[in-house]
Amino acid sequence: xxxxxxxxxxxxxxxxxxxxxxxxxxxxxxxxxxxxxxxxxxxxxxxxxxxxxxxxxxxxxxxxxxxxxxxxxxxxxxxxxxxxxxxxxxxxxxxxxxxxxxxxxxxxxxxxxxxxxxxxxxxxxxxxxxxxxxxxxxxxxxxxxxxxxxxxxxxxxxxxxxxxxxxxxxxxxxxxxxxxxxxxxxxxxxxxxxxxxxxx
Amino acid sequence: xxxxxxxxxxxxxxxxxxxxxxxxxxxxxxxxxxxxxxxxxxxxxxxxxxxxxxxxxxxxxxxxxxxxxxxxxxxxxxxxxxxxxxxxxxxxxxxxxxxxxxxxxxxxxxxxxxxxxxxxxxxxxxxxxxxxxxxxxxxxxxxxxxxxxxxxxxxxxxxxxxxxxxxxxxxxxxxxxxxxxxxxxxxxxxxxxxxxxxxx
DNA sequence: CGATATGGAGACAGATCTGTCTCTTTCAAG
DNA sequence: CTTGAAAGAGACAGATCTGTCTCCATATCG
Numbered sequence: 226x227x228x229x230x231x232x233x234x235x236x237x238x239x240x241x242x243x244x245x246x247x248x249x250x251x252x253x254x255x256x257x258x259x260x261x262x263x264x265x266x267x268x269x270x271x272x273x274x275x276x277x278x279x280x281x282x283x284x285x286x287x288x289x290x291x292x293x294x295x296x297x298x299x300x301x302x303x304x305x306x307x308x309x310x311x312x313x314x315x316x317x318x319x320x321x322x323x324x325x326x327x328x329x330x331x332x333x334x335x336x337x338x339x340x341x342x343x344x345x346x347x348x349x350x351x352x353x354x355x356x357x358x359x360x361x362x363x364x365x366x367x368x369x370x371x372x373x374x375x376x377x378x379x380x381x382x383x384x385x386x387x388x389x390x391x392x393x394x395x396x397x398x399x400x401x402x403x404x405x406x407x408x409x410x411x412x413x414x415x416x417x418x419x420x421x422x423x424x425x
Numbered sequence: 426x427x428x429x430x431x432x433x434x435x436x437x438x439x440x441x442x443x444x445x446x447x448x449x450x451x452x453x454x455x456x457x458x459x460x461x462x463x464x465x466x467x468x469x470x471x472x473x474x475x476x477x478x479x480x481x482x483x484x485x486x487x488x489x490x491x492x493x494x495x496x497x498x499x500x501x502x503x504x505x506x507x508x509x510x511x512x513x514x515x516x517x518x519x520x521x522x523x524x525x526x527x528x529x530x531x532x533x534x535x536x537x538x539x540x541x542x543x544x545x546x547x548x549x550x551x552x553x554x555x556x557x558x559x560x561x562x563x564x565x566x567x568x569x570x571x572x573x574x575x576x577x578x579x580x581x582x583x584x585x586x587x588x589x590x591x592x593x594x595x596x597x598x599x600x601x602x603x604x605x606x607x608x609x610x611x612x613x614x615x616x617x618x619x620x621x622x623x624x625x
Numbered sequence: 626c627g628a629t630a631t632g633g634a635g636a637c638a639g640a641t642c643t644g645t646c647t648c649t650t651t652c653a654a655g
Numbered sequence: 656c657t658t659g660a661a662a663g664a665g666a667c668a669g670a671t672c673t674g675t676c677t678c679c680a681t682a683t684c685g
Contacts, residue, residue: 231632247535249449252672263633268674325537333590334531335447344590351590376604379597380576383583390533390544390551397579404576407611408604431662452642463663468644 232270234260239281244325248278248335275343278332282346285328290353293318304365305409308377311358312405315381316398319388326389330382354378367412376408432470434460439481444525448478448535475543478532482546485528490553493518504565508577508609509602511558515581516598519588526589530582554578567612576608 238260242251253274257264271277293314301310318324325331329347336343358381359374367373384401388394438460442451453474457464471477493514501510518524525531529547536543558581559574567573584601588594 245537247449247537249447250535253674254672261633264635264674265676266632269632274673326534329590330530330586331534334526334534335450337445337447337525339592347590351587372600372603375596375600379583379587379601379604380579381583382586383579383581386530386582386586387551387579390529390547392539396575400572400575401579403572404579404604404608407608411607411611453644454642461663464644464665465646466662469662474643 231262231266235262235267235270235277236280236284238262239277240285240328241323243278243281244328244331245323248332279342279346282328282332282343282350286346286350286353290350290357293354294357304361305413308358308361308365308409309402309405311377311381312384312398312402315384315401316395319384319394319398324388324394327382327385330386351378351382354381362412365409365413367409369412373408373412377405380404380408431462431466435462435467435470435477436480436484438462439477440485440528441523443478443481444528444531445523448532479542479546482528482532482543482550486546486550486553490550490557493554494557504561505609505613508558508561508565509605511577511581512584512598512602512605515584515588515601516595519584519594519598524588524594527582527585530586551578551582554581562612565609565613567609569612573608573612577605580604580608 235256239251239256242256242259253264253267256277257267267277271280296314296317297307297310300313301307329350332343333347338344355374355378358377359370362370362373362377380401384397387397387400391397435456439451439456442456442459453464453467456477457467467477471480496514496517497507497510500513501507529550532543533547538544555574555578558577559570562570562573562577580601584597587597587600591597
């Protein structure tokens with residue numbers, strides 16, 4: 226196995242274990258046993274456990290966003306449809322057997338020192354998701370895309386947390402979607418007729 | 426100091442430390458040092474650390490709910506006003522210097538084994554909050570109080586998480602309130618005139 | 626085949642954590 | 656004042672965790 230491959234195996238295993246059991250509760254040895262990589266190799270790639278956590282969060286960041294956005298774009302074409310598809314994709318996510326809530330929300334709960342690199346990655350992740358939603362709101366032509374995006378993102382976060390704590394995971398996503406439809410409908414009320422376009 | 430007093434001091438200190446640093450990251454010794462209680466006394470009252478965690482979550486449950494509901498009822502009278510006051514009280518909560526997100530959301534992130542007593546307490550807490558909102562929705566005369574409550578609770582959870590991860594804590598509560606106003610407005614549209622009452 | 630580097634297995638050190646136990650102090654009741 | 660229970664202080668055991676280091680197998684390249 227090549228050098229870079231082991232690194233990826235380590236990170237992937239770390240992602241799984243951190244997601245399921247948390248960051249402090251997951252020991253280095255557990256990650257090593259599951260990944261089949263030796264301790265020596267781990268410390269060749271990462272200076273410390275915190276750096277492994279950071280690497281795991283960073284890899285999962287792009288991994289998750291790519292997958293999430295691709296699924297949305299496969300399901301729906303127009304911005305408005307895509308904004309609603311967000312919650313369908315979320316529903317699918319919640320049903321996964323290895324769904325343990327959002328890695329970043331969980332990380333924030335364990336690392337309270339603000340200014341830490343770990344917290345920064347979490348902030349960036351949430352920011353990127355919100356930006357994606359904001360772009361969709363803008364493309365849709367919402368009156369106030371920033372505020373609408375903030376509201377829709379709030380619903381998303383709420384759905385994740387609620388799906389995680391309760392067993393009725395489908396309901397959380399469905400409720401979020403219903404609420405989102407109402408909010409989108411209201412934000413687009415003024416633009417009901419597509420004729421009101423801005424003239425040059 | 427009386428026997429029961431020490432128990433409360435222990436639990437209160439545990440609540441503070443668990444909230445700030447998390448459950449696995451907070452050691453028994455840290456709690457003892459901060460509370461000034463000896464290890465012997467701790468283990469006289471609690472069989473294990475997990476039982477202390479449980480006791481902390483249970484005490485905080487009633488403590489938080491009492492304070493939260495009292496603040497809402499001080500601020501507003503009618504059910505509709507109270508539903509909106511929820512987010513004002515939340516905004517105030519988020520501004521506290523010792524705000525580290527929701528203890529229960531954070532606990533769920535660290536204890537993934539479903540069926541655990543700890544998870545059950547978290548579920549119960551969220552359920553009680555949702556029920557309170559649902560009662561307000563029903564008193565207000567919402568068309569579908571269960572669904573509206575679910576939506577408003579989702580906004581609340583989203584606001585908590587967003588306030589925790591981002592620095593703009595005030596914004597999260599404000600956004601949730603704006604969205605809540607829209608959703609409540611929509612749920613009450615049919616009942617705009619109070620004459621449409623059901624006849625016997 | 627032989628030399629070299631890579632990495633697995635795991636011993637080890639040092640820190641930390643939970644939970645028990647002993648010794649001593651304090652404090653309150655009679 | 657005496658006596659006994661409660662509780663502080665902390666040593667201790669045993670487990671576990673991070674991070675380092677040694678030893679050995681293996682694989683790759685000339």
